[in-house]
Amino acid sequence: MQARLSLDILANPGGSRFVRTGRGLFFLRELLETTGGSSSKPKEPIEEYIAVRREAPPASENVLVIHRKNYEKILDFQGISVGPSANPIRLTNSSIVRYLPRTVAETLDDYKQFVTYTIIQHNSSILSFSRGRYNRAASFLRGARCIGFGGHVTDGDYSLFSLGDRGIRANAAREISEELYLPSGRPQINPDSLQLLGMLNDDSSDVGVRHVAIVLRYWVDDIRKWRNPSRGESSINQIKWIDTSTAPINLSDFEYWSQLCIRSFFPSYLNMNPSYRVVRRHVFREPHLLCVAGAIGSGKSATTRALVEQGGYFEVNSGRVLANLLGLRPVPETGRRAFQEAAQAFIATPDGPRKLGFALAQAARATNSPKVVIDGIRHPETLAVLREQSSMPVAVMYVYTPPDVAFDMYRSREDYGDISISFLDFVKLYNAPVEGLVKYILSEADIVLYNWAGLHEYHNIVREMMNDIGITS
Numbered sequence: 001m002q003a004r005l006s007l008d009i010l011a012n013p014g015g016s017r018f019v020r021t022g023r024g025l026f027f028l029r030e031l032l033e034t035t036g037g038s039s040s041k042p043k044e045p046i047e048e049y050i051a052v053r054r055e056a057p058p059a060s061e062n063v064l065v066i067h068r069k070n071y072e073k074i075l076d077f078q079g080i081s082v083g084p085s086a087n088p089i090r091l092t093n094s095s096i097v098r099y100l101p102r103t104v105a106e107t108l109d110d111y112k113q114f115v116t117y118t119i120i121q122h123n124s125s126i127l128s129f130s131r132g133r134y135n136r137a138a139s140f141l142r143g144a145r146c147i148g149f150g151g152h153v154t155d156g157d158y159s160l161f162s163l164g165d166r167g168i169r170a171n172a173a174r175e176i177s178e179e180l181y182l183p184s185g186r187p188q189i190n191p192d193s194l195q196l197l198g199m200l201n202d203d204s205s206d207v208g209v210r211h212v213a214i215v216l217r218y219w220v221d222d223i224r225k226w227r228n229p230s231r232g233e234s235s236i237n238q239i240k241w242i243d244t245s246t247a248p249i250n251l252s253d254f255e256y257w258s259q260l261c262i263r264s265f266f267p268s269y270l271n272m273n274p275s276y277r278v279v280r281r282h283v284f285r286e287p288h289l290l291c292v293a294g295a296i297g298s299g300k301s302a303t304t305r306a307l308v309e310q311g312g313y314f315e316v317n318s319g320r321v322l323a324n325l326l327g328l329r330p331v332p333e334t335g336r337r338a339f340q341e342a343a344q345a346f347i348a349t350p351d352g353p354r355k356l357g358f359a360l361a362q363a364a365r366a367t368n369s370p371k372v373v374i375d376g377i378r379h380p381e382t383l384a385v386l387r388e389q390s391s392m393p394v395a396v397m398y399v400y401t402p403p404d405v406a407f408d409m410y411r412s413r414e415d416y417g418d419i420s421i422s423f424l425d426f427v428k429l430y431n432a433p434v435e436g437l438v439k440y441i442l443s444e445a446d447i448v449l450y451n452w453a454g455l456h457e458y459h460n461i462v463r464e465m466m467n468d469i470g471i472t473s
Contacts, residue, residue, distance in 0.1 A: 002024060002026075005018050005026050006020075015380025015381060015383060015384050015440065015441075015444070016029065017029055017030070019048045019049075020048060020049040021048070021049050022049050023049070025049070060101070060102070060103070061101075061102055061152065061154040061155070061156065062099040062100065062101055062102070062154055062155045063099065063100060063101075063102045063105055063113050063114070063152040063153065063154055064092075064097055064098075064099060064113070064114040064152075064153040064154065064155070064158075064166060064167070065097065065098060065099070065100050065105050065111040065112065065113050065114070066091055066092075066096060066097045066098075066111065066112055066114070066212075067096070067110060067111055068110045068111070068112075070091075070096040070097075071091060071112055071212070074090055074091060075091075075112070075199070075201045075212060077201055078201065078202065078203060078204065078403070078404045078407065078423045079200070079201070079202075079260050079264070079404045080198050080199070080200050080201075080215065080260050080261065080264040081198055081199050081201070082197065082198035082264065083198075086198040086199045087196070088114075088165060088166075088168055088196070088199060088214045089164075089165060091114075091199075091212070092114075092165060092166035092168070094166075097114075097166065099154075099155045102152060105210070106210065108210070109206075109209060109210060111210065112209075112210060112211055112212045113152055113153075113210060113211050113212075114152070114153040114166075114168065114211075114212060114214065115150055115151060115152050115153065115211050115212070115213050115214070116150035116151065116153060116168060116171050116172040116175060116213070116214050116216060117148035117149075117150045117200060117213040117214065117215045117216070117257060117261070118148060118149045118150050118172045118175070118176060118194065118215075118216045118217065118218055119147050119148060119149075119197070119215070119216070119217045119218070119261060119265070120149060120176070120217075120218050120220060120226075121217055121218070121219060121220065122219070122220040122223050122226065122241075123245075124243065124244045124245040125241045125242060125243045125244065125245075126147050126241070126242045126244060126266070127147070127149075127226075127229070127239065127240075127241055127242075128145050128146060128147050128239070128240060128241070128242050128254075128258075129145070129146055129149075129231075129236050129237060129238060129239045129240075130144065130145055130146065130237045130238045131146055131235055131236070131237070131255075144253065144254055144255040144258075145238075145253045145254045145255070145258065146254065146255055146257070146258050147242075147254070147258045147261060147262070148213070148215070148257060148258060148261065149172075149175055149176050149179050149180070150171070150172055150175045150176075150213075150216075151171070151175045152171075153166070153167055153168055153171045153214075154167075154171070155167075157170045157171040157174065158170075162191065168214050168216075169191035169192065169194045169216070170191045172189075172191070172194050172214075172216050172218075173189035173190070173191040173194065176189050176218065177189060177232070178232055178233060179231070179232050179233050179235075179236050180229045180230070180231065180232050180236070180239070181229065181230045181231065181232040182225055182226060182229055182230075183225070183228060184225055186232065187226075187229075189218060193218065193219070194216045194217070194218055195216060195217040195218075195219070196214070196215075196216055197215040197216060197217055197261075197265060198215050198264070199212060199213070199214060199215065200212070200213035200214075200215050200257060200260060200261070201213075202256070202257065202260075202403075203423065203424060203427055204256075204403035204404070204427055204430065204431070205403075205431065206431065209427075213257065215261060217265075227241075244266060249262055249266065250275070251263070251450065251452055252275065252277070252400070252448075252450050256402060256403070259402055260402075260404075263452075275449075275450045275452075275461065276447060276448065276449045276450065276461060276464075276465045276468075277447070277448045277450075278446070278447050278465075278468065278469060279445060279446050279447065279448070280395075280446040281446070281447075281469050283393050283395040283446055284395060284446075284469050284470065284471050285470070286393065287370035287371065287392050287393075288370075288371065288372075288392050288393045288394070288395050289364050289372045289373075289374065289386075289390050289392045289393070289394045289395070290307065290313065290371070290372065290373045290374070290394075290395045290396075290397060291373075291374045291377045291383060291386070291394060291395070291396050291397070291441075292304050292307070292373060292374070292375050292376070292377075292397050292399065293376070293377045293378070293396060293397070293398050293399070293438055293441045293442075293445075294398055294399035294400065294401065294438065295401065295403075295406055295430060295435065295438060295439070296406065296410060296426075296429055296430050296435060297401065297405075297406030297407060297408075297409045297410030297413075297426075297430070298399040298400065298401040298406055298409070298451065299399050299401055299409060299449070299451045299455065299458055300375055300376060300399050301375060301413070302455055302458065302459065302462070303397065303399055303449065303462055304373055304375040306459065306462045306463065306466065307373045307466070307471075308373065310463065310466060310472055311371070311373075311466055311471045311472055312371055312471075313369070313371045313372060313373040314367040314369035314371065314372050314373070315372075315373050315374075315375060316360060316363045316364050316367065316372055316373070316374045316375075317330075317374075317375055317376065318356075318360060318374055318375060318376035318377055318378075319331060319339075319375075319376050321356070321359050321360055321363055322343055322346070322356060322359075323339075324359070325346065325355060325356065325359060326339075326342050326343065326346055328342060336429055337428070337429065337432070340429065340432045340433075340434045340435070341432075341434075343434045344432070344433045344434035347378075347379060347382070347434060353379055353381035353382045353384075353385055354385050356379075356382050356385075357381075357382045357383070357384070357385025357386040357388070357389060358385060358389055360374055360377075360382070360386050361385075361386055361389035361390050361391075362389075364390065364392075365390075365391055370392075371471070372392070374386075377396075377438075377441065378434065378435060378437065378438045378441075379437050379438075380437060380440050380441055380444070383396070383441060383444060395446045395447075396441060396444045396445045396446050396447075397445065397446065397447045397448075397449065398441060398442045398444075398445035398447070398448050398449070399448075399449045399451060400442070400448060400449065400450050400451065401450075401451040401452075402452065403427075403430060404423075405451065405452065405453065405454055406430070407423055407426050407430075408454060409451075409454055409455060410426060411426075412455075447465065447469070449461065449462065449465065
């Protein structure tokens with residue numbers, strides 16, 4: 001129970017129903033300021049206890065890295081590059097790479113660290129697993145299912161037998177033998193048997209920007225030896241084969257790097273259509289206030305338009321409400337970056353989330369509508385205040401869109417798209433501090449919409465979802 005409460009507090013900072021009041025002690029957030037006094041002594045609010053985060057011990061190995069000036073003309077893409085141009089030999093020339101202690105490299109955004117990401121496959125079946133939360137993997141690689149085995153390429157992988165690729169295949173073979181255990185013992189992988197598939201470059205997160213992944217594939221010949229692999233490391237969990245011939249792969253089950261690999265290398269096995277997941281539907285059967293949340297370029301505006309035009313909702317635009325509080329014109333009359341900076345300064349003040357949540361509740365109440373949609377909630381704390389102040393139940397609809405798809409959608413927006421914006425400039429907007437907490441609202445969602453391929457098919461899935469839960473007017 002302690003672990004579950006801790007994870008809920010960690011995943012919903014300021015928005016969890018629970019708080020820590022001491023080591024191993026938890027309390028309901030709503031009772032913090034109403035407990036602690038007596039009839040003869042004034043009440044003193046109980047203070048929240050901030051626990052020291054447990055972290056995996058730092059790695060001490062020296063990892064292979066390359067400086068930005070040596071990779072920026074090659075790694076000029078987001079996602080996966082295949083073909084001759086994706087040969088890692090272009091990046092591993094001895095004159096442009098070096099080794100750094102991993103603890104140092106993790107702090108330097110001007111360097112990318114080389115990692116391997118190996119897909120293990122037998123015919124149409126792919127081996128998958130879930131990464132444990134207590135390991136050195138980046139947060140976006142934890143929890144969700146993964147099809148890539150591997151790790152950092154180190155100086156220990158470089159030898160007389162691995163000069164050609166700077167130890168990349170040797171690293172991939174070593175990582176598989178460490179992460180998995182077969183009934184016959186540790187897998188013995190010949191590095192030369194590994195097939196190079198491409199390079200994966202992800203500049204959409206502050207961790208991804210410091211890594212470049214070499215994607216490889218290992219073909220299993222004798223499935224009898226590999227039918228029931230077990231974990232060789234504690235961070236590898238729930239290992240299972242996915243038979244892609246029996247059912248389409250659901251991308252929402254996988255972390256982002258695996259999504260990129262599946263979209264690139266297994267498109268015939270993939271259900272690429274947008275999809276949705278209903279967590280709770282009862283709230284939509286009565287008058288309610290619906291918050292649409294998601295990252296920049298995810299399709300929130302398109303979703304809101306459909307809810308207004310086809311669902312009979314009255315819209316309250318959170319950006320315009322916030323603009324009034326800031327004394328600014330809304331985007332695009334005020335540049336997005338300038339607006340983000342002003343919004344972050346406002347929301348970071350102690351009463352910023354409460355002021356915004358209260359103003360949104362007032363605006364919703366003023367519509368006198370039984371169905372109100374608010375586009376653009378970004379902070380769990382604002383959502384918590386809105387729930388508290390709203391005269392109607394509050395529902396949440398979260399739109400999940402991969403960053404590379406969000407980039408294309410942002411450029412082609414009907415209202416204020418910018419076809420000339422580069423991905424790196426888009427990432428600065430995408431990862432701006434004021435946007436940083438929106439992903440935590442996902443855990444509050446009553447409905448999650450998945451947008452894998454852009455607006456063309458997404459409109460259809462929004463209509464299907466609305467018909468399913470009965471909110472089409």
